[in-house]
Amino acid sequence: MAGSETPAPLVALRGVTKRFGEVVANNTVDIEIGRGEVVALVGENGAGKSTIVNMLSGVFPPDEGRIEIDGAAARFTSPGDAVAAGIGVVHQHYMLVPTLSALDNLALQASEIGLGRIDRAALGRRAGEVAERLGFSFERNQRIDSLDVAHQQRIEIIKALMHDVRLLVLDEPTAVLGAEDKARLFETIRELRSRGVSVVLITHKLDDVFAVADRAVILRNGAVAAMLAVEGLAPEIVVRHMVGSGDAPAVAGLAAPQGDDDGPIAVPEEHAAQVVCRVRDVTLHRPNGSVAVAGLSFDLRAGEIVAVAGVDGNGQGEFVRCMAGMERPAAGTIECFGLTSDRRDWTAARLRRHGVSHIPEDRRRSGIVADMSLAKNYLLSHLDRSDFSRFGLLRNRRLSEVVADRLVRYGVRARGSGDRMGNLSGGNQQKVVLARELDGDPHLILAAHPSRGLDLKTIDFVHTVLGEARAAGKAVLLLSSDIDEILALADRIVVFASGRSFGPARREDVDRRTIGGWIAGHADLPA
Numbered sequence: 001m002a003g004s005e006t007p008a009p010l011v012a013l014r015g016v017t018k019r020f021g022e023v024v025a026n027n028t029v030d031i032e033i034g035r036g037e038v039v040a041l042v043g044e045n046g047a048g049k050s051t052i053v054n055m056l057s058g059v060f061p062p063d064e065g066r067i068e069i070d071g072a073a074a075r076f077t078s079p080g081d082a083v084a085a086g087i088g089v090v091h092q093h094y095m096l097v098p099t100l101s102a103l104d105n106l107a108l109q110a111s112e113i114g115l116g117r118i119d120r121a122a123l124g125r126r127a128g129e130v131a132e133r134l135g136f137s138f139e140r141n142q143r144i145d146s147l148d149v150a151h152q153q154r155i156e157i158i159k160a161l162m163h164d165v166r167l168l169v170l171d172e173p174t175a176v177l178g179a180e181d182k183a184r185l186f187e188t189i190r191e192l193r194s195r196g197v198s199v200v201l202i203t204h205k206l207d208d209v210f211a212v213a214d215r216a217v218i219l220r221n222g223a224v225a226a227m228l229a230v231e232g233l234a235p236e237i238v239v240r241h242m243v244g245s246g247d248a249p250a251v252a253g254l255a256a257p258q259g260d261d262d263g264p265i266a267v268p269e270e271h272a273a274q275v276v277c278r279v280r281d282v283t284l285h286r287p288n289g290s291v292a293v294a295g296l297s298f299d300l301r302a303g304e305i306v307a308v309a310g311v312d313g314n315g316q317g318e319f320v321r322c323m324a325g326m327e328r329p330a331a332g333t334i335e336c337f338g339l340t341s342d343r344r345d346w347t348a349a350r351l352r353r354h355g356v357s358h359i360p361e362d363r364r365r366s367g368i369v370a371d372m373s374l375a376k377n378y379l380l381s382h383l384d385r386s387d388f389s390r391f392g393l394l395r396n397r398r399l400s401e402v403v404a405d406r407l408v409r410y411g412v413r414a415r416g417s418g419d420r421m422g423n424l425s426g427g428n429q430q431k432v433v434l435a436r437e438l439d440g441d442p443h444l445i446l447a448a449h450p451s452r453g454l455d456l457k458t459i460d461f462v463h464t465v466l467g468e469a470r471a472a473g474k475a476v477l478l479l480s481s482d483i484d485e486i487l488a489l490a491d492r493i494v495v496f497a498s499g500r501s502f503g504p505a506r507r508e509d510v511d512r513r514t515i516g517g518w519i520a521g522h523a524d525l526p527a
C-alpha cells in the first residue's frame, strides 16, 4: 500500500493470477498504471494480454491477487462494475450492432449495464459533447454498417467515454487502421492523456509503442517480463523481452523510415506466365449498398503477389469474398480456373476444389468453429486429403500427427491438436487458420490480413511462407492495410479508396508516398 506522501496509482494489478484449466494465462502479474499515463501492453500471441483486459473490464475476476483502484481493492462482478469504477474498454472486435444507429448502440450499452430508464435525448447530448471534445463527428442516426472501420472505432471510443472514464483500455486499436486514421487515433490518445485520463494500449506493433506510449509493459508466457520507460528505449530491447533470449526476429513491425522503399523483391523469371484469374469491369458494393469500386479489371498470374490495399470498408472484403465464391460482384465478371462469377458453379466449394485457399478477414465468423478441436478445424479445408481417410473412415491418428506438427511449425500456444479452438488466444487461432490454408497445394491463395493480430516472429514466418508460395508459382491475392507488409511482399498493388480503385501498379513503379496517397484517396498522385 502506498504511503501518504506517494499517491496510490490509479489502477494496480497486484499478484494477479488467472488460470484456464492447466493454462496459466496470467502468472502473479504486478502492473501499476499512473494517472494520465499511456501504458503499452505488448507480448507475443497468447502472452496473456486479453486476459488482463477481461479482468480489468469485469468479464471475470482473477483467481489470485487483486485489482486496486486508488489503492483500494476493487471487486468487479460484471462489466457494469468496471464502468462504474471508471474503466472503459474498446475491444478488438467491436461490440457495435451494425444494423443499428450510433445512438441506438449507446442506448443498448446503457441498458446492458443497468442504468435504469434511458433518456435518449440526454444520451445524444452527452455523446455529442464527448465527440466534440475529441474532434469527432457524431451523427446519432447514422447506421453503424454505413461507417468505415475508423469511424466505427470512434463510436466505440465515444461509447467507452460516455461515463466518467479514468482509464481507457484499447485492445489492438491500430490493427485495422490505415496510416492517417492511426495518426488521428494517437492524437486522441494524447488528448485524453492531457486531460489526465490513463490509457492502456494493447498492440503488436512497435511503432505504436514508440509513437504514443510512456511506458511499455512486456508480457511473456503470462508473466511480466519487463516494464520499461519508452523514452530512449531501443526497439531491439522490447523485442528481446517479448520473445525471450535467443530467437529474436529482426525488428520487423517497425515501419521503415520514409523513403526507404527499395525492399529486395526478386521477381521470378516465369512471372509473366499463366493467368490464373481474370477480373473484368467488376463493380463492388459496400454492405450499405453504396458503390465501393467500379470498373476494376486486372489479371492475376501464377507466381505473383497482388496486394489489394486500403483502409477497411472500401470494398476489399467484398472483393475477396467474391474471389472466394462466397459472393458475386454487383456487375462485371471474375473468371478463375474455367469458372465464371456470373454462372451457377461459382461457389466456394467448387473454387476450393480447383485449388483456391482462403484466409478469411473475419476469422471469428468464417474462419473457425470455436467449439471444435484444432484438428477438426484443420480438417475443414482438407476433407479431400487421401491420407486422412481409409475406407471412408477418418484416420484420427494421422490427422493429429499432421496438426501437431503444424502447431510446432507455426508456434501455436495450445495444449495439443485436441484443444478446443475457442480456448486459444486470437493470434493463436489465426495461426491455426494460416497453417490450414497454406498447407496442401493451393494454386490461388486469398490472404485477407494474414498477419493482423500476429506477433513479430509469426509475421516474419507468414511473410516467408507467402514468398515461398509465390516462388513455387502460386498466385497470391493479399488484402492488407499495412503499407510495410504490402511493400515487402507485393509484385503489383491495387488500392481501393473513396469509391474507386488505383493501379494495379508494379511494385517498383510506386513508393510509400504514392501508395499512402492513394489509400487516402488522393487521385492527383501519379499512377
Ligand SMILES: Nc1ncnc2c1ncn2[C@@H]1O[C@H](COP(=O)(O)OP(=O)(O)OP(=O)(O)O)[C@@H](O)[C@H]1O
Pocket (backbone or CB within 6 Å): 020, 021, 023, 024, 025, 043, 044, 045, 046, 047, 048, 049, 050, 051, 052, 413, 414, 422, 423, 424, 425, 426, 427, 428, 453
Ligand atoms: N476462455 C479461455 N479458455 C481457455 N484458455 C484460455 C481462455 N482464454 C485465454 N486462454 C488461454 O490463456 C492464454 C493467454 O491468452 P490471451 O488471450 O490472454 O493472450 P493474448 O496475449 O491476448 O494473445 P493474442 O495476441 O493472440 O490475442 C492462452 O494460452 C489462451 O489459450
